[in-house]
Amino acid sequence: MTGLRTCLLSLVLLPLYGVAAETLRLVADPWPPFNDQALLNNGVASDLVSTALSRAGYSSTYAQVPWERAVRGLQQDIYDVLINAWYTDERATFGHYSQPYLVNRIRFLQRKGSQISFKQLPDLYPYSIAVVRGYAYSSEFDQDTRLTKVGVVGFAMGARMLHARRVQLTLEDELVARFHLSRELASIRDQLEFLPQPLSENGLHILVSRNHPQHQQIADAFNKAIEAMRADGSYAQIFQRHGL
Known part of the structure; x- marks a missing residue:
């Protein structure tokens, strides 16, 4: 009985910590040193985002396309998360913003x-x-x-x-x-x-598609993971390994 209760409790707690059944589809435009497939871990911003999401319990894939295609792809449900977004009211209509994770x-x-x-x-x-x-x-x-x-x-x-x-x-x-x-x-x-x-x-955010049923949960889990990374030094370590 104890084992059953533990299993049920785990199932209830999973969404609170951002554990997703599916892999999140990340997208960015080429914007080195922040995003670029030719760089270590696809650039420093991609590294920060994928690491934070992984710590929050999400796996992810990375796609790189021109900026306008990236934005359109988020609107059309081709992608789940735009990695490198500055805030605009217009984008907020189709995406849910995280807290800024760095400043440009x-x-x-x-x-x-x-x-x-x-x-x-x-x-x-x-x-x-x-x-x-x-x-x-x-x-x-x-x-x-x-x-x-x-x-x-x-x-x-x-x-x-x-x-x-x-x-x-x-x-x-x-x-x-x-x-x-x-x-x-x-x-x-x-x-x-x-x-x-x-x-x-400008603060740099992730923008999570509002088409995703857990868009706010994803952003909240990301925010918590970034805060933890700042506190434990892993945030600064990512910048250091990118030479920044």
């Missing part, structure tokens, strides 16, 4: 010596800015129709357009920009520079 510092880049001064957004009205299609940088920036935004598929393309004088500015998370500038953009690195003032600091 968004900075503008110009051609060296361009002497563009940025204190507030109207300072940028005279300039064209390369932005990644579908990205949300900050609500104020995204909604300002007086800014001249040129859509690109990724930061590397925007940086090359900046170097070629096809735009006057581009922007990206500082770690992401430095990663690209030290690798495939090394030949133009010395011709580009950051503006001193960042546009914003």
Whole structure:
């Protein structure tokens, strides 16, 4: 009888700790050093997320597609969890956000010596800015129709357009920009520079499809696992093994 009671109690407790019967389908766009199949454990953000979900009791798979396909795939129930989402009200209609598990510092880049001064957004009205299609940088920036935004598929393309004088500015998370500038953009690195003032600091979340019946449970279990990882040092260890 005791064995039966223990078994029944275990079955009742499983959902509380986020143990899922199915494997969660994770998705992200290529965004090194945070997400990239060519990097250790698919990048530092992917490593943090998959580790936290595993500690919460979930197994997972990882898919990498362009950003707009990743978002559309979450909406169409192709994927369960978008790994690397900044908050927008529009995304919150089809996905449930976790608490932020790291912070992205968004900075503008110009051609060296361009002497563009940025204190507030109207300072940028005279300039064209390369932005990644579908990205949300900050609500104020995204909604300002007086800014001249040129859509690109990724930061590397925007940086090359900046170097070629096809735009006057581009922007990206500082770690992401430095990663690209030290690798495939090394030949133009010395011709580009950051503006001193960042546009914003954005929390990075996982976004769980609201089509998943346990979307809130998944996010809550993830939040608890990240808190535990910060407390026991494993969060910092993941950054260290990625060289960050």
